[in-house]
Amino acid sequence: MTDDLRELRDLARACLDADGGLPLLVDDGLLRARLLSGDTRQVRAEDGALVAAAAVTVRADGAATSGLVHPGHRGRGHGRELLGWAVDRAGAVPLTVTCEDVNPAAERLYARFGLTRVFAEAVMRHPLGSVPDVPPPAGVTLVPVTDAHPADLFAAYAASFRDRPGFPDPAEAEWLEELDEDDEWRRDVSAVALDEHGEPVGFVNVLGSWIDQVGVVPTWRGRGLGAHLVVRALAALEGEAWLTVNEDNPAQDLYAALGFERYGGRGRWR
Known part of the structure; x- marks a missing residue:
C-alpha cells in the first residue's frame, strides 16, 4: 500500500x-x-x-x-x-x-x-503577495466566528444560498456539527457580517488555506460585501489561498479581480 x-x-x-x-x-x-x-x-x-x-x-x-x-x-x-x-x-x-x-x-x-x-468547477489560487483593500459597506460589522453566535452563522448561510437551485436546506444543528467536526475550520478567520440592526447579512468560512464558502443575502448583494469578506480572509492567511467556483458562476470574475489565478479545473461526466 x-x-x-x-x-x-x-x-x-x-x-x-x-x-x-x-x-x-x-x-x-x-x-x-x-x-x-x-x-x-x-x-x-x-x-x-x-x-x-x-x-x-x-x-x-x-x-x-x-x-x-x-x-x-x-x-x-x-x-x-x-x-x-x-x-x-x-x-x-x-x-x-x-x-x-x-x-x-x-x-x-x-x-x-x-x-x-x-x-x-474552476480551481483558483491566490499567491497572497498583494491583497487589495476592499472596505466594508456602510453599516456592516464583521464578527469572527470565534465571537459570533452560531445561529447567526447558519442564518447567513441559509439566507445566502436558499435561492440557488439544489440548495440542500440542512438542519441548523446538522450543518454546524459538520463544521465543528472539521479540524481545518479556521474559526479565527471565518466571519459573519451583521447589519446595523445585528442581523446576519453575509459570511465566509475558511478551511485551512481554502476559502470554502462565501455568501451574501440577496438584499445586500452588489454592495461589495462579498469582496470584503474574501479580502478580509486573505489578509489573515499565509503562503497561498485556494478556492473552487462553478464554471458558470460570475463570481469567478470577482475572484480574478481580487488577485486569484486560475489553476485548472475539475468536473464530472456521466
Missing part, C-alpha cells in the same frame, strides 16, 4: 503540474478514495514505472471511476484503454467519471464515449 501511494502521488503530482486542478489530489486520503478503492488497474512502462492508473466502484444504482495518465505518456491509448475497462466493469448501470485535473484530451475522450459533463 505504501509503495502504491508513493507511485500514485508522483503520478498525481505530474498531472497537476501539467494540467492544474485540485491540489488535494496528491493527498493520501483522496488517492485512496479515487484510485485504490473498488477494482483497480495500472499501466506501467517497460522500466516498470507507473504511467497510468484507474479505479472503478460498481454498485446496484451506478458506478464511479477516476483515472490518471502521466503527461509524458499521453496519446498512446492508455486513457482510452482505462476508460473502456471502466465502462465494461460498470455494465448496465450508469457510469460517472470524476476528474480532478481536467485537460482537453480527457474531455475529448469522455465525449467519444458518449459522456456529458454534469459538473464543472
